[in-house]
Amino acid sequence: MASGEALTSSGYIVHHLTNLTVGHGFWTFHLDSLLVSGLLGLFAFVGMAKLAKKATSGVPGGLQTFVEMLVSFIDQQVKDTYHGKSPLVTPMAITIFVWVLLMNTMDLIPVDFIPLVLGWGGVHYFKSVPTTDPNLTFGMSLTVFAIMLIMGVKVKGVGGFLHEVFTVPFGAKMAPVNLLFRIIEDIAKPISLSLRLFGNMYAGEMVFILIALLGLWQLPLALPWALFHILIITLQAFVFMMLTIVYLSMASESHG
């Protein structure tokens, strides 16, 4: 625990929820989020790329089988929902699921473990679960949003896209209403996408911290919550991926 900080409950909680930052104002960087998410991503995707490079169509090894099972499962989800031809959707879904899953899994590391170890090295604040940082979830959801818009324009053309914005769902006579509806609908997408993930993981982390405050009682409580949390971890990664696929398929299909 950080030296010089009061050993109160709220102090403990605040301490655990403070990012390791560098910079001021808007140009503040959460080093912990960037570092953990980056390292997990590099580990997963560079590892998968290395594995894919020597992937054989013959008898696959154990790791290849595992990765193939994972990506073909995701590909099946994409095929069921998205009927366009963009080669971007499946890789994007794979990226989202694997990355979010790994980042969420950081939640299962006991809350005091990483701050304790890093505390010996003089680092006093470290939030080890990147998905509890809204910057990450918004970074992802806004990227998805941008890709969604680009894909919509690319598939329907600028004219088709604008036509859809102004005429769906009430027809050309109600163009302003349609535009308003469309703006609300589209803004709701990235916000709900990112806040859902952030909220779930933040709340889960919070419960872990509260359990950790209970002293000896945390032992029988932390395990069931962790087991239950495994479900949330997987589910949230899946939901983020699935909604992204749905949004992209909506963007590339005509609304009527």
Place this chain on the structure above:
Amino acid sequence: MNINATLIGEAIWFGVFIWITMKYVWPPLAKAMADRQKLIADGLAAGERGKHELELAGKRSADALRDAKAKAADIITAAEKRGAQMVEEAKQVAKVEADKVVASAKAEIAQQVEQARAELRGRVADLAVAGAERILKREVDAKAHAEMLVALKQEL
């Protein structure tokens, strides 16, 4: 919630990871899986074909076996027939041969009988002449009665 430049950094990470997955992870894996699918499908088809061919071969071998059995039966029948025929022929030949031998033996016997008769005829004539010579010693002129004796000889 403090939104700050971390958002940009995370978006960049996200973009980088999408790029890695799109370029280096998904295509080779998808290709490997598609290839394996084709390989398995081909293998299954080949297995099916092999099974079919085995069935055909079994049928063919059964046919061949049946033909061979029929042929062997034919051959045996023919051989038995031929054997009987040969025995028959041999019997025939033997009979002819035996007849020939018997005939030649009979002819020889007849010839010998004839020969013996001729010989005997000569001897009887001689004996008659000798007996007559003795009985008639002086009276009989051999030259005068020779003609009568020859006639007698012919009669015997």
